[in-house]
Amino acid sequence: MIKVTIGGVPEHFNLPWHLALEKGLFIKNNINLKWLDFPGGTGAMCNALQNKTIDIAIILTEGIIKDIIETNSTKILQTYVQTPLxxxxxxxxxxxxxxxxxxxxxxxxxxxxxxxxxxxxxxxxxxxxxxxxxxxxxxxxxxxxxxxxxxxxxxxxxxxxxxxxxxxxxxxxxxxxxxxxxSPWPCFVIAVRTEFVNDNKDTLKTILSTINEITTNFKKTPNIDKIISKRYKLQLKDVQEWLSITEWSQTMIDENILENTQKQLFSLNIIPEIANHNTLISKL
The missing domain is CATH 3.40.190.10 (Periplasmic binding protein-like II)
Structure with missing residues (x-):
C-alpha cells in the first residue's frame, strides 16, 4: 500500500476528493490517500509542500506559480477547477x-x-x-x-x-x-512535490484518473446541490448559483494561460521573472 498525503482548503470545491475517499476508490488501487484540511489556504499549503508534510496540494494557481518560481520544489500536474474564483x-x-x-x-x-x-x-x-x-x-x-x-x-x-x-x-x-x-485565471490546480513526482509517476497517474472520473460527472450527481448545502452549511440557492458558474478540469493547464498569468503577476511585482512553462509543470 502506497501512502500519499494531500492537502486542500475545507471548502465545497474539494468535495469530489472526499467522495472518492468515502467510496474507497484510492484504496481499491492500493493507494492509502490521507486528506489534510488547510484553513490557512495556499500559503500554508506551500509551506507544507516544502517541509514534506504533504505530497500533493489542491491549490490556487497564482500562489503555486509564485512558490514554484521562488523555491522550484513543486510542479503543477493539471488544472483542477477551470473557472475563475x-x-x-x-x-x-x-x-x-x-x-x-x-x-x-x-x-x-x-x-x-x-x-x-x-x-x-x-x-x-x-x-x-x-x-x-x-x-x-x-x-x-x-x-x-x-x-x-x-x-x-x-x-x-x-x-x-x-x-x-x-x-x-x-x-x-x-x-x-x-x-x-x-481571478483572471483558472482558480485551482493540482500540484505535487517535485521529488514525489519523480518517484511515483504511476501512482500519480492513478490518482489523477480517479479524481478526473469523479469531477467529470460531479455536477450530475443526484441531489448534489442539497448534499453540498447540508455538508458545508450553505444556502441551497447559493450552492445552485455556485454550481452554475463552476467547471472542473481534467487536463493540463494551458501554456498560454500559464504565460498570461505570469505576465499579470510579473506586472504587479509579485514574481521576479516569467518562467518557462516546463519549469512550472510536470507531464506524467
Missing part, C-alpha cells in the same frame, strides 16, 4: 466602508504573504487603478477565523475570500460584501 471583498458589518474605493490605503487582512488573499488584493488594486506601492497595507490573520476577529476588532479593514464560503458570515451579519474580484 469569485473573491468576495468583505468588511465588518459595522464598517464605515461601503464602496471598494473606500478601501484605498486601508489595511487588508491576509492569511499569509503569498496566499491568494494576499495576491488578489493586488489584482483588486489594479482593477481600481490604485497605486500598488502606496495604496496597499496588510495584516496577517492566518485564516478565516482570524479574519473574522481582525475585521471585528478593527485590526484590519477588509478581507478577500471566496464569496460563497463567506456567504453565511454575510447572512449572519458578521461581514458585509461590498464587491467581488474574480
Amino acid at each position: 469569485n473573491w468576495g471583498i468583505h468588511v465588518a458589518a459595522n464598517s464605515p466602508y461601503y464602496k471598494i474605493n473606500d478601501l484605498k490605503k486601508k489595511k487588508a487582512a491576509i492569511s499569509r504573504y503569498g496566499s491568494g488573499s494576499h495576491l488578489m488584493t493586488y489584482i483588486n488594486a489594479q482593477n481600481n487603478n490604485w497605486n500598488i506601492k502606496n495604496d496597499l497595507d496588510f495584516e496577517v490573520v492566518k485564516n478565516l477565523e482570524g479574519a473574522i476577529k481582525g475585521l471585528t476588532n478593527g485590526d484590519a479593514d477588509y478581507f478577500l475570500w471566496e464569496k460563497f464560503t463567506t456567504k453565511p458570515l454575510v447572512d449572519n451579519g458578521i461581514f458585509r460584501n461590498i464587491g467581488n474580484c474574480p
Whole structure:
C-alpha cells in the first residue's frame, strides 16, 4: 500500500476528493490517500509542500506559480477547477466602508504573504487603478477565523475570500460584501512535490484518473446541490448559483494561460521573472 498525503482548503470545491475517499476508490488501487484540511489556504499549503508534510496540494494557481518560481520544489500536474474564483471583498458589518474605493490605503487582512488573499488584493488594486506601492497595507490573520476577529476588532479593514464560503458570515451579519474580484485565471490546480513526482509517476497517474472520473460527472450527481448545502452549511440557492458558474478540469493547464498569468503577476511585482512553462509543470 502506497501512502500519499494531500492537502486542500475545507471548502465545497474539494468535495469530489472526499467522495472518492468515502467510496474507497484510492484504496481499491492500493493507494492509502490521507486528506489534510488547510484553513490557512495556499500559503500554508506551500509551506507544507516544502517541509514534506504533504505530497500533493489542491491549490490556487497564482500562489503555486509564485512558490514554484521562488523555491522550484513543486510542479503543477493539471488544472483542477477551470473557472475563475469569485473573491468576495468583505468588511465588518459595522464598517464605515461601503464602496471598494473606500478601501484605498486601508489595511487588508491576509492569511499569509503569498496566499491568494494576499495576491488578489493586488489584482483588486489594479482593477481600481490604485497605486500598488502606496495604496496597499496588510495584516496577517492566518485564516478565516482570524479574519473574522481582525475585521471585528478593527485590526484590519477588509478581507478577500471566496464569496460563497463567506456567504453565511454575510447572512449572519458578521461581514458585509461590498464587491467581488474574480481571478483572471483558472482558480485551482493540482500540484505535487517535485521529488514525489519523480518517484511515483504511476501512482500519480492513478490518482489523477480517479479524481478526473469523479469531477467529470460531479455536477450530475443526484441531489448534489442539497448534499453540498447540508455538508458545508450553505444556502441551497447559493450552492445552485455556485454550481452554475463552476467547471472542473481534467487536463493540463494551458501554456498560454500559464504565460498570461505570469505576465499579470510579473506586472504587479509579485514574481521576479516569467518562467518557462516546463519549469512550472510536470507531464506524467
